[in-house]
Amino acid sequence: GAGVSQSPRYKVAKRGQDVALRCDPISGHVSLFWYQQALGQGPEFLTYFQNEAQLDKSGLPSDRFFAERPEGSVSTLKIQRTQQEDSAVYLCASSLRRLMNTEAFFGQGTRLTVV
Amino acid sequence: AQSVTQLDSQVPVFEEAPVELRCNYSSSVSVYLFWYVQYPNQGLQLLLKYLSGSTLVKGINGFEAEFNKSQTSFHLRKPSVHISDTAEYFCAVIPNGETSGSRLTFGEGTQLTVNP
Structure with missing residues (x-):
């Protein structure tokens, strides 16, 4: 596609519900990143994939958060047993090469609200 | 570890006035x-980046930034702003080099509001 696509754009989840957020990166992009942006804050790193390999997951806030990219293209961020503090915009970014010092393209994000 | 401080959370200016958004980093x-811009309900768009070379970097939409290593700053400037520049602006850093990791560290953002 022309850009990074994320779905759904908006998600309302009841506390304790599991959610899955999808990211379609730009075709051919090797690197894929997930960021969490709380209201009024800058994005914070969650995890990084190089192709299908998850090379860095140190930013995931708890073991309720899980990300995968099984075929090296589409990625899914899953949050189990959602809590109110998980409410945020989840941004996905991809870049052509292995390191993010090349331009990274961001999707529009998924706004998750946990009620 | 890296950290980024954006010194102003909100910057109101009048149309056609100059603006400077300040960014300091620690590493x-x-x-x-990097400087990114975020329009309401949108993702982040790259404005400009400094990798090496000239410390004055020009980006899209008439923005420029100057890297000052001694002051660890990377302030963003535009000589004359438009209403359409109203948005949230984020400064970000990443360690350079192959072994330094791949994550961007962002500041908390500066809301630029351009008034008529």
């Missing part, structure tokens, strides 16, 4: 520096 290693 124990050399970094690359």
Whole structure:
């Protein structure tokens, strides 16, 4: 596609519900990143994939958060047993090469609200 | 580890006035520096980046930034702003070098509001 696509754009989840957020990166992009942006804050790193390999997951806030990219293209961020503090915009970014010092393209994000 | 401080959370200006959005960073290693813009309900769009070379970097939409290593700053400037520049602006850094990791560290953002 022309850009990074994320779905759904908006998600309302009841506390304790599991959610899955999808990211379609730009075709051919090797690197894929997930960021969490709380209201009024800058994005914070969650995890990084190089192709299908998850090379860095140190930013995931708890073991309720899980990300995968099984075929090296589409990625899914899953949050189990959602809590109110998980409410945020989840941004996905991809870049052509292995390191993010090349331009990274961001999707529009998924706004998750946990009620 | 790296940290980024954006010194102003909100900057109101009038149309056609100059603007400077301030960014300071802290890092124990050399970094690359970026400015991103975020319009309401949109993702982040790259404005400009400093990787190496000239410390004055020109970006899209008439913005420019100057890297000052001694002051660890990367302030963003525009000589004359438009209403359409109203948005949230984020400064970010990443360690350079192959082994330094791949994550961007962002500041908390500066809301630029351009008034008529």
